[in-house]
């Protein structure tokens with residue numbers, strides 16, 4: 001029984017698309033880029049849960065500017081590989097962001113709907129500045145006009161898992177990015 005469950009879990013992992021080492025190298029570069037943007041000024045890193053929790057933990061340790069952390073949650077996918085087109089803010093930030101240089105930390109930009117809504121919302125709260133950094137970008141899927149200030153990797157139109165990204169809440173703990181395969 002247990003073997004069957006493991007086999008069922010593993011058969012959907014395509015193999016490594018982006019390795020741990022590639023991710024860590026890109027994060028270290030991105031940390032330097034963030035440092036250069038802010039030049040010692042304090043920032044607020046806003047993690048969009050759940051997908052970005054691992055990326056946030058690594059990017060926070062790659063920057064040297066003084067930094068605070070905030071969390072928000074948005075949901076747009078419901079146990080499928082298709083976007084529902086509905087974006088809901090299910091958990092909001094605890095802090096007032098006026099007076100902050102805000103950096104939104106996203107896992108992946110797909111249609112762009114989630115991010116566009118979050119950017120609009122946060123901009124309405126008057127931060128000093130607002131930038132977006134995303135681990136992955138799927139520009140070919142974009143349905144709304146939005147671009148990150150920095151994307152660590154640009155990928156094709158495939159559903160990916162690992163390093164925080166899930167399929168049906170599973171696979172977030174893979175230390176690398178893989179493609180999700182159906183059979």
Ligand code: IMP
Nearest residue numbers: 051109110111112113114159160165166
């Ligand atoms: P968007 O609003 O269509 O840009 O969707 C963004 C959200 O959908 C991301 O923050 C992810 O949570 C999820 N998502 C989009 N593409 C993928 C994928 O390939 N794997 C896992 N989650 C994804």
Ligand code: MG
Nearest residue numbers: 049050051107
């Ligand atoms: Mg997400």
